[in-house]
Amino acid sequence: MNPFSYARPTRIEEAISLFGPQSRYIAGGTNLLDLMKENVERPEQLIDITQLPLKSIEETPEGGVRIGALVSNADLAWHALIERRYPLLAKAILAGASPQLRNMASTGGNLLQRTRCYYFYDSTVPCNKRERGSGCPARDGLNRIHAILGHSEQCIAVHPSDMCVALAALDAVVLVTGPQGERRVDFRDFHRLPGDQPERDNTLADGELITAIELPAAGYAEHSAYLKLRDRASYAFALVSVAAALEIDGGIIRSARIALGGVAHKPWRCTEAEDALVGEPAEQSAFEQAAQRILQGASGFEHNAFKIELSQRAIVRALTEATEGTAA
Ligand code: SF4
Numbered sequence: 270m271n272p273f274s275y276a277r278p279t280r281i282e283e284a285i286s287l288f289g290p291q292s293r294y295i296a297g298g299t300n301l302l303d304l305m306k307e308n309v310e311r312p313e314q315l316i317d318i319t320q321l322p323l324k325s326i327e328e329t330p331e332g333g334v335r336i337g338a339l340v341s342n343a344d345l346a347w348h349a350l351i352e353r354r355y356p357l358l359a360k361a362i363l364a365g366a367s368p369q370l371r372n373m374a375s376t377g378g379n380l381l382q383r384t385r386c387y388y389f390y391d392s393t394v395p396c397n398k399r400e401r402g403s404g405c406p407a408r409d410g411l412n413r414i415h416a417i418l419g420h421s422e423q424c425i426a427v428h429p430s431d432m433c434v435a436l437a438a439l440d441a442v443v444l445v446t447g448p449q450g451e452r453r454v455d456f457r458d459f460h461r462l463p464g465d466q467p468e469r470d471n472t473l474a475d476g477e478l479i480t481a482i483e484l485p486a487a488g489y490a491e492h493s494a495y496l497k498l499r500d501r502a503s504y505a506f507a508l509v510s511v512a513a514a515l516e517i518d519g520g521i522i523r524s525a526r527i528a529l530g531g532v533a534h535k536p537w538r539c540t541e542a543e544d545a546l547v548g549e550p551a552e553q554s555a556f557e558q559a560a561q562r563i564l565q566g567a568s569g570f571e572h573n574a575f576k577i578e579l580s581q582r583a584i585v586r587a588l589t590e591a592t593e594g595t596a597a
Contacts, residue, residue, distance in 0.1 A: 271305075277317040281446055281480065287316050288448075288476040294318050296339055296375040299366075300382040308392045309399060323377075323480055326350060332486035335444075338377030338479045342432065343368065345376055355484060356595050357493035357514055361435035364497040367504045377479035380433060380443065380459065383470060384426035384534075385506055387411060397423045398467045405467075413572040414506065417580070418564075419533040424467030425570065428460060428535050429506045435495060437536035438512035438528035441484055447477030460535030470534075489514030489526065494590035496583055497530075507531035509580045511587035515551060522546045522555070527563065527588070532580055539563040551592040553585065560584035 278284040284294065291313035295301055304310035323337040326348050334350055345351055346362035366374065383389070388396050388406045395403035407415055407425055415425040433456075441456040460471050473479075492515040499505040510530035516523040525546040529537040542562035549555040560581040567577045590596070 271311045271313075273312050274314045275317065276314065277320055279320045281321055281323075281478065284316055284318055284321060285446065285448060285476055285478060287314070289314060290475070292316055292476075294478060296378045297341070297373040299370050299374045299378065301378075304383065304390075307390050309390060318478065329483060334484045336376050336482045336484070338375060338481055340376045342366070342371040342374045342376065342379060346371065354488040354490055355435075355439065356490055357488075357495055357512055358432070358435040358439060358484070360493075360495040360596075361431045361497075361510075361512060364495060364507075364510070365431035376432075376482055379430055380436075380479060380482075381471070382429055385414065385429045386426040389426065398426060398463075401466070401468055408570065411572060412570040414508065414531070415570060415573050416533050417567045417569045417573060417576045418529075418537050419462040419535070420568075421463045421465065421467065423465055424463035424534070426463065426467070426534060427531055428470075428533070429531075430536075431495070431497060431507065431510060431530060433460070434507075434510055434512045434528045434530035434536045436482065436484075437538055438514050438526040439484055439488070440526070441482050443479060444481040444483060445473065445477050446480050447474055449474070451480075453483075456536075457538055463534045467534075487516075487524075489516065489524075489591075491595060492517055492591045493595050494587045496587040496590065498579060498583055509576055509583050511580075511583045512536075513584070513587035513591040515546075515588065515591045517551050517592065520550055522549050522551050525559070525588075527559065527584060529563065529580060529584070532567075532576060537563070551588075553589065556585040556588040557581075559588065 293312040295315045323339040325337045346359045416427050443454040443459045497507045497510040507530045512528045514526040525543040542559045
């Protein structure tokens with residue numbers, strides 16, 4: 270690990286003013302410290318943001334909920350308001366990592382965790398995400414955990430978060446503060462596809478800090494499901510995950526949200542498929558059509574093509590479970 274300086278500001282403005290070209294903000298450190306130990310990240314300065322006043326969960330005047338960026342994953346999942354109004358989010362969080370990690374990991378940091386592509390963490394091999402133009406050994410190598418949607422010639426990595434899949438389905442908004450002031454970013458615009466800049470995971474500008482996540486009023490509390498399929502029953506990243514949320518009236522779908530994890534560089538939404546479900550009976554044939562729409566254009570590699578059919582089945586199953594009612 271390289272030497273670095275360390276600062277622990279107590280005000281947001283102070284944290285932002287300290288940020289330089291080789292700085293990193295650190296909260297729980299559950300991903301950044303691993304990256305530093307593996308020599309993937311080599312910051313010259315760590316700005317510890319744990320003393321900033323970003324630890325509250327509050328209802329908004331619009332009927333939604335604002336979650337401070339430093340709320341731990343565990344505190345968020347077990348918060349009464351989240352359990353009652355946004356059970357999809359609580360379930361997704363509890364499907365990820367381990368209790369110890371969820372106690373340390375922050376809400377803001379969850380959005381910023383980096384891919385678990387094996388080659389990305391091995392600094393002895395090339396990787397376009399670590400060093401643009403060096404190559405992507407995953408394309409012809411071990412690619413069981415890699416993308417089937419939205420990948421590029423340069424990178425086929427996937428985003429590893431479970432929480433973010435639920436936040437994408439719930440149409441969350443990311444609140445950001447930086448040298449240029451404050452802004453709000455729709456969740457679907459926060460993470461990006463790799464394209465020809467795979468080193469960029471998201472649309473944050475240098476020095477920008479996530480301060481909060483806002484959830485809209487609609488929480489789909491009655492009909493939602495988070496389905497995670499993985500190689501081990503716990504403490505494993507998703508091969509495929511699905512966040513499904515429905516509003517159903519008299520057996521007819523009035524609103525639908527579907528987000529996929531483990532299949533792309535960002536949580537995957539297909540609003541065409543969601544819109545096509547509106548007005549349809551909440552039953553298998555409609556779910557199968559939605560799954561086909563979402564997977565249109567999917568393509569796999571030597572070891573991960575199975576994810577296409579797995580995703581189709583997982584979408585149908587998650588929508589069926591959501592229709593039956595949110596599990597307690
Ligand atoms: Fe690097 Fe992306 Fe290729 Fe993995 S998939 S080796 S992260 S460029």
